[in-house]
Amino acid sequence: MLVLGLETSCDETGVALYDSERGLLADALFSQIEQHRVFGGVVPELASRDHVKRMLPLIREVLAEAQVAPAQIDGIAYTAGPGLVGALLVGASCAQALAFAWGIPALGVHHMEGHLLAPMLEEQPPAFPFVALLVSGGHTQLVRVDGIGRYQLLGESLDDAAGEAFDKTAKLMGLPYPGGPEIARLAETGTPGRFTFPRPMTDRPGLDFSFSGLKTFTLNTWLQCRDAGDASEQTRADVALAFQQAVVDTLTIKCRRALKQCGLNSLVIAGGVSANQALRRSLEKMLGELKGRVFYARPRFCTDNGAMIAYAGCQRLQAGQQGGPAIGVQARWPMEQLPAL
Ligand SMILES: Nc1ncnc2c1ncn2[C@@H]1O[C@H](COP(=O)(O)OP(=O)(O)OP(=O)(O)O)[C@@H](O)[C@H]1O
Ligand SMILES: [Mg+2]
Numbered sequence: 001m002l003v004l005g006l007e008t009s010c011d012e013t014g015v016a017l018y019d020s021e022r023g024l025l026a027d028a029l030f031s032q033i034e035q036h037r038v039f040g041g042v043v044p045e046l047a048s049r050d051h052v053k054r055m056l057p058l059i060r061e062v063l064a065e066a067q068v069a070p071a072q073i074d075g076i077a078y079t080a081g082p083g084l085v086g087a088l089l090v091g092a093s094c095a096q097a098l099a100f101a102w103g104i105p106a107l108g109v110h111h112m113e114g115h116l117l118a119p120m121l122e123e124q125p126p127a128f129p130f131v132a133l134l135v136s137g138g139h140t141q142l143v144r145v146d147g148i149g150r151y152q153l154l155g156e157s158l159d160d161a162a163g164e165a166f167d168k169t170a171k172l173m174g175l176p177y178p179g180g181p182e183i184a185r186l187a188e189t190g191t192p193g194r195f196t197f198p199r200p201m202t203d204r205p206g207l208d209f210s211f212s213g214l215k216t217f218t219l220n221t222w223l224q225c226r227d228a229g230d231a232s233e234q235t236r237a238d239v240a241l242a243f244q245q246a247v248v249d250t251l252t253i254k255c256r257r258a259l260k261q262c263g264l265n266s267l268v269i270a271g272g273v274s275a276n277q278a279l280r281r282s283l284e285k286m287l288g289e290l291k292g293r294v295f296y297a298r299p300r301f302c303t304d305n306g307a308m309i310a311y312a313g314c315q316r317l318q319a320g321q322q323g324g325p326a327i328g329v330q331a332r333w334p335m336e337q338l339p340a341l
Helices: 031-038 045-064 085-102 111-121 162-172 179-186 210-226 232-261 276-289 306-318
Strands: 002-007 012-019 023-032 075-081 106-110 130-135 138-148 150-156 265-271 293-295
Touching: 002 045, 002 085, 002 306, 012 045, 012 138, 012 306, 023 075, 023 306, 031 045, 045 085, 075 085, 085 106, 085 210, 106 111, 106 306, 111 130, 111 138, 111 265, 111 306, 138 232, 150 232, 150 265, 162 179, 162 210, 162 232, 179 232, 179 276, 210 232, 232 276, 265 276, 276 293
Parallel strands: 002 075, 075 106, 130 265, 265 293
Antiparallel strands: 002 012, 012 023, 130 138, 138 150
């Protein structure tokens, strides 16, 4: 089955073609980061307008690259939520219009299910069951995954998502958007041990997270240094390292706890923050101790992309799930509401 995937939930227009027999045939992405950078974050209306501009050229590009004609496509998968409603509507309308014109089904896909399944596109995909850590710009969740659509939420952030904490902290320190890669880059030259930040909510049982206090702690440390006349690049890097280490340790402690609770030793990490090298190293070390494995997608498929949507949609369409012609999108959409395959 050949499926065209469209992703427009936030500030990336992603298009891809996935074939159940041959795998990923082509994928293209346009990131709007440069347009939103001057505002220090995503401006929803600008995001929607840009998706309108990019969508059809990217679809043409992907079809040409894969040498696929519309008549060969069996179905279209589009991100139906969660995300920015205006942005989601661009992908949904486009998918439904093409599906109607081409006489094929269109199916709305859950964005976080897309992220969660992205490591399935790699050479050595994880096998069910596993624990998934979803760490993106809008989500921090620990999920027990027993199959596609068989998701049990184990814990989540009570305030900021991990990526959001990276972005906001970076902004407070005067770094450009998106802050995650900026902090990661700065942290490489940080002095280990100069600052130690708290590991929020690790001293009590449970699998929920809270990153908002850590963000404030980081800001206060940075301001104290600055007020004392030390706003050097080295100090900025030292603060960035301490912040990143606190996030990484917190996520690692909670992942270990979740694996223990589920009696599993297979961990999937997905979403933009799963591209963080320090996080990968820390989780790999922990899984090494548990004689297990950690799985993640190639960096390009950690952040938003069309490939993960094409893949997730293909699994569901192949299993006979139908979408219908309605253009329906959801800003909020708990993943546990998804039907099991
Ligand atoms: N190397 C990195 N280290 C830490 N964070 C990173 C890194 N690379 C990207 N990020 C963060 O990942 C986030 C973007 O990821 P993603 O595209 O998956 O999120 P989103 O689509 O905005 O949110 P959601 O998927 O929850 O709707 C940003 O917050 C960004 O700062
Ligand atoms: Mg995303």
